[in-house]
Amino acid sequence: MRMESEVTIIIPTYNAGGFLKEAILTVFRQTYEHWKLIVVDDASTDESIALAKPYLADPRVTYMCNERNVGQSKTMNVGLAAVTTPYVIQLDADDWFFPYTLEVLLAEACKQPEYVGLISGNINSISINPSGGLFFNIVTKNRSFRDKYDFLLSNMSQWPRFYRTSTLKAIGGWPTDDPYEGRYMEDKRVLMRLIEVSHFHWIDVPLYIHRRHHHNQTNLVDIYREITEWNIRDALKRWGDEFEPVFLRHNGWIKIVDLQHKSLSN
Structure with a gap:
């Protein structure tokens, strides 16, 4: 007897080449087999969908395609609108799950109260050189x-991001009200919103493999510096506008290191 699916994986993809097929394979190799998968193609122009086509025919998989390229957050929201399972997890098209990732997360989710909106673990970041060897x-x-x-x-971000679907939908999914309409840093943008209304729960287990390569969006240092500062200031304003952020800038990157109460700075 087939079990009811409890989790949907959303893979947003744009010109991911052979990476997409590899990401999907890690879903098919999960020890928990009753998943649903939504692949949302953000108007790719490469061969990635053709390479992954044999897996898209599986009845557990839904393939969706945007008419035009709209960026990461809007693409994720297209997938979220089709999710009917209690939990949803993001898998980027160039990343991987460990074989046990879904099983561990679902077992942990069953123990958590309703106010936990997100469960995460640890992350392995890898880089593979042109000859196929592991660089780090x-x-x-x-x-x-x-x-x-x-x-x-x-x-910090969270890895992986295993959401309670009802909580994620209650905040409207991934925000798109920033200067880039959600194209960049969709993880921190949605997490800032989510932690306003729910708790995060962490388990000390490696659950996600992130692949570093020269096409990663995070290589766009100037854009990520700008959107990082914008996101922090936007969150603080929503949270009562009591604090002024103190930033540290180093080698083009930016991070927040302190909060200064505005009443003390006047």
């Missing part, structure tokens, strides 16, 4: 957060 493999540990300000000051 760095494990980054996540942590728990006391409140939204603790998360803000951590300068």
Whole structure:
């Protein structure tokens, strides 16, 4: 007897080449088999969809295609609108799951109260050189957060991002009201909104593999510096506009290092 699906994976993809097929394969190799997968193509012009086509025919997979390129957040929201499972998780088209990722996350989700809107673990970042060899493999540990300000000051994202669907839909999905309409840093933008209304839960297990390569959006240092500062200031304004952020700038990057209460700075 087939079990009811509890989780949907959304893969947003744009000109991902052979990476997309590899990402999908890590879904098919999950120890938890009753998943649903939504692949949302943001108007790709390369061969990536053709390479992944054999997997798109599986009844667990839904393929959607934007008429024009709209960026990461709007693409994720297209997929979210079609999600009917209690949980949803993002998998970027150039990244991987461990075989046990969904099974571990679902088991943990069953233990959590309704106010937990997101579950995450640790991340392996890898880089593969042109000959196919592993250039580096760095494990980054996540942590728990006391409140939204603790998360803000951590300068961290979450990996993977395993959302309670109802909570994610309640905040309107991925925000698109920034200067780039959600094209960049969609993770931190939605997390800043989510932590306003829910708690994050972390488990100390590696659950996600991030591939570093020269096409990563985060290589756009100037844009990411701008959107990082914009996102922080936008969040603080929503949270009562009590604090002025103190930033550290280094080698083109920016991070928040402190909060100064506005009443003390006047």
